[in-house]
Structures are given as structure tokens and as C-alpha cells.
Amino acid sequence: MTDMKMMEQLSNAFGPGGFEEDVVRVVKEYADDFKVTMDAMNNVYISLKGNTGDRPVIMLDAHLDEVGFMVQTIDAKGLLSIVPLGGWITTNIPAHSMIIKNRKGEYVKGIVVSKPPHFMTAEEKESGKIHMENLRIDVGCTSREEVVELFGIQTGDPVVPDVSFHHNGRNGVMSGKAFDNRIGCLAVIETMKKLDGQNLPFDVIGALAAQEEVGTRGAQVTTEVVKPDFAIVFEGSPADDMYYDEYSAQGVLKKGVQIRHMDQSYVSHAGFIHLAQKIGEEKKIRYQSAVRRGGGTNAGKIHLGHKAIPVLVLGIPSRYVHTHYSYAALEDVESAVSLAFETLLAMNQETMDTLLKKNFL
Structure with missing residues (x-):
């Protein structure tokens, strides 16, 4: 069950690029079950209990700042x-x-x-x-x-x-500011809570990056600190359901998590996407695929990291981002968290080797 109080506090928190301190305080409050550290740039690192430091690393990314x-x-x-x-x-x-x-x-x-x-x-x-x-x-x-x-x-x-968060219980739609990308921060923490206690063959680190809106700067630092083998990026993605027909729209409220195939910052890792789609179909998790002509996410910096990192971008459709106000559906948040969780559970050593093409050598 999604923690709506956390979402409210994340959305209401003051935090444009370079001034994310209030958001960091909220994150620390709701991630207190994990080891949480920060750096001088306001990037936040959340380590899953059970991490050993000698296994493959999966980074869960979202950005803290708002426009x-x-x-x-x-x-x-x-x-x-x-x-x-x-x-x-x-x-x-x-x-x-x-x-x-x-x-x-x-x-x-x-x-x-x-x-x-x-x-x-x-x-x-x-x-x-x-x-x-x-x-x-x-x-x-x-x-x-x-x-x-x-x-x-x-x-x-x-x-x-100056906007206050509201959740409409009648239709399950949230409104507020900064859904790009406090909704992604929520998804990272919720996913880590679901993973807590699972027997995993890899370490998991949540990396909430600063200064995405001014050039994905934080992700450049978090990628070098975490040195992940794989990454999942959660993003409050621009919803397009108000502008296109049902066949052209690829970010529709209440149609599930958006799997992003490409944008101006990166071309996705096809194997990672195919795995997520397969899991979505098997577990009946609603998803929608998106090919974006514009925009970008932290994936742009992460996938170019220390050794070519496979990245999966999961978006929660959010109407009217980069304005004062946004709408997003709670069920799409839950689809994003569920798809990330189930995909990670399916990632055994063989799957990871396949995604990294080690089995081709």
C-alpha cells in the first residue's frame, strides 16, 4: 500500500536544483530502516539491508529536485x-x-x-x-x-x-507540484521496502540524485560513487493523454507504468526492456511503451557510466509537468513499484550474465 503521507511530504517539500535539503530530510525520515548517506551535492544513497559489497550492484535512481x-x-x-x-x-x-x-x-x-x-x-x-x-x-x-x-x-x-498536495480518494488521482520527480523518489523507497528481506543475488542501492533539471548533474556523481552493474530509473514522465488519440498517446493516466524505449538522452537496453515486458505480462502488471522524440532522464548519464550500464526507465505518467501543477494516478505508481520489484526478483545470475552479454563471450 503506497504511503500517501510520504508522497504528500515529498511533493510539498521545497527543493529546486541545488537546494534539495528539505527533500533530503523527508527521504531520511521515510528511509530510516536503511543506511542513508549524503554527499556535498545533496545526492542521497540508500543501502538495502543485506548488501555485502562483493556482489553485482543494482541502482534505483530518481531525482530529488524540481523545476x-x-x-x-x-x-x-x-x-x-x-x-x-x-x-x-x-x-x-x-x-x-x-x-x-x-x-x-x-x-x-x-x-x-x-x-x-x-x-x-x-x-x-x-x-x-x-x-x-x-x-x-x-x-x-x-x-x-x-x-x-x-x-x-x-x-x-x-x-x-506555491502548491499543496491533494489525493482524491474518489478516483485515486493525486494533484500537486514536483511530481517530476518526487513521485520517482517515492517509488524508489517503496521498491526498497518491498525488497527488504528478500534473498537476492545482488546488492541494491537507492540513489536519489540532485540537480537533474539543470543538466542531470547529480546522476553523473551517483553513478561514479555506486558503480552499478544495472540501474532502474524512476521518473515522473510527461503524460500525453490530453493531446493525442488512444493509439498515439504513450503516457496515459491509469494505463500503467510507462516503459521508455528512447528519448534524446539514451537508447534503452533492449534486453532489459524485454525482461520487464515479459514480467509485466506474466504478473499482469499494466504497462505502456513509449518512444520519446524529446526529453531525457538520468539514464542519459547513467548508461554512459563506468562500464556501459543497462538501464530500465520506468515512468509514472504525470500531467502538466514543468508547470505549477500535476495530476498522477496512484495505480500507476503501484504498477511501477510492482514491475520493478518483480523484475528484480527475476534477475538471477544467469539473467544478469545474459543482459551483460557475458554468455556470448
Whole structure:
């Protein structure tokens, strides 16, 4: 049974790239049954009980950070200019509530400035163009001095959307911010809890990486630290069910976990995918296959690791990622966890040798 309290706290936690500390605290609370360590970059390593250190290693990856912003300047009127931490479409940003975290760790609410139609020219109304460098956050002050002295906000302070998590028990759909990729963090911890106590022929390490949204930087470090033989990447994948027909959509809510065959960052390991599909069919775990023209995940860095690592990317379809709000179905989370768990149980030494092509030598 998925721990909804954990999902709520993960989603609500403040944590854009480089500022994941609040997310790390939540992870430590819910992974306290395991050995948990961190590094200077905010990457978190969770070791399964029973790891021996002398067996093949399987890494379970997700990223901690969410898309957000950083304060660049504060003008004379007390308005904050911002730069993005991750990929944003500028038209999705104005007139939304934001939270700034100052150096004291205090949270300050603000609103992204939007110009009322009364003050817009006909050309502005028609074009709808917005440039990131023109966006400002208003925290309700009238001067720079108020912002700095009363609210303690400075250049370099991080910003995230102001959104609270909600689970709708009527239809099993969750809403909130940062499903890309706190939903993956949840899946890593839930999978490790299911694996705890199993007699496995390999070690398992959960690696929750920082700074994915600004260049998959954390995964470059975790891959070198863990040195996995295999990896499963959990991702809050962009759902496409609102845009395409039933034959074209490959990230549909309530149609199961998404198995990603390729994106701009990697081409999947076919053997690993075929194993997961076989297990899904045998265990009646719903899954959907996806071939992505764009986007990328930590798999891009991981599969290029120290010795060509087979990677399986499991996505939980999440509507409207890289905006303030997302929807995701609880049953898709459970499908992702179940498929990962059952696939790992099927990985004996012979299977691992086959995936690594050792039996071909």
C-alpha cells in the first residue's frame, strides 16, 4: 500500500536544483530502516539491508529536485527578477503564486507579476509573447529596502511554485507540484521496502540524485560513487493523454507504468526492456511503451557510466509537468513499484550474465 503521507511530504517539500535539503530530510525520515548517506551535492544513497559489497550492484535512481527559479536582482520597487532552474515555458509562469526561501530558511510568498488588460496595448494582447528576463515576482513590498531588510531576500535565493498536495480518494488521482520527480523518489523507497528481506543475488542501492533539471548533474556523481552493474530509473514522465488519440498517446493516466524505449538522452537496453515486458505480462502488471522524440532522464548519464550500464526507465505518467501543477494516478505508481520489484526478483545470475552479454563471450 503506497504511503500517501510520504508522497504528500515529498511533493510539498521545497527543493529546486541545488537546494534539495528539505527533500533530503523527508527521504531520511521515510528511509530510516536503511543506511542513508549524503554527499556535498545533496545526492542521497540508500543501502538495502543485506548488501555485502562483493556482489553485482543494482541502482534505483530518481531525482530529488524540481523545476524552480533563482532570484537574480531586486529593483527599486521591490520586484524580483528571476532565472530558471530547469525548463519552463514562460507563458505558464505569470499570475501564479511562488515561494522564496531566504538565507534564514524562512519562506516568503510572492506573485509573478502580470499586466492587467487595462494597461496592455493591442499588440501585447495579441502577441502574448513573454520573455523570461522580463518576468518579476512581487512579494507585496514597495521598495528594495523592504524586500531586503524586512523579508531577508537576497540575490541567489531559490524559488518554487506555491502548491499543496491533494489525493482524491474518489478516483485515486493525486494533484500537486514536483511530481517530476518526487513521485520517482517515492517509488524508489517503496521498491526498497518491498525488497527488504528478500534473498537476492545482488546488492541494491537507492540513489536519489540532485540537480537533474539543470543538466542531470547529480546522476553523473551517483553513478561514479555506486558503480552499478544495472540501474532502474524512476521518473515522473510527461503524460500525453490530453493531446493525442488512444493509439498515439504513450503516457496515459491509469494505463500503467510507462516503459521508455528512447528519448534524446539514451537508447534503452533492449534486453532489459524485454525482461520487464515479459514480467509485466506474466504478473499482469499494466504497462505502456513509449518512444520519446524529446526529453531525457538520468539514464542519459547513467548508461554512459563506468562500464556501459543497462538501464530500465520506468515512468509514472504525470500531467502538466514543468508547470505549477500535476495530476498522477496512484495505480500507476503501484504498477511501477510492482514491475520493478518483480523484475528484480527475476534477475538471477544467469539473467544478469545474459543482459551483460557475458554468455556470448
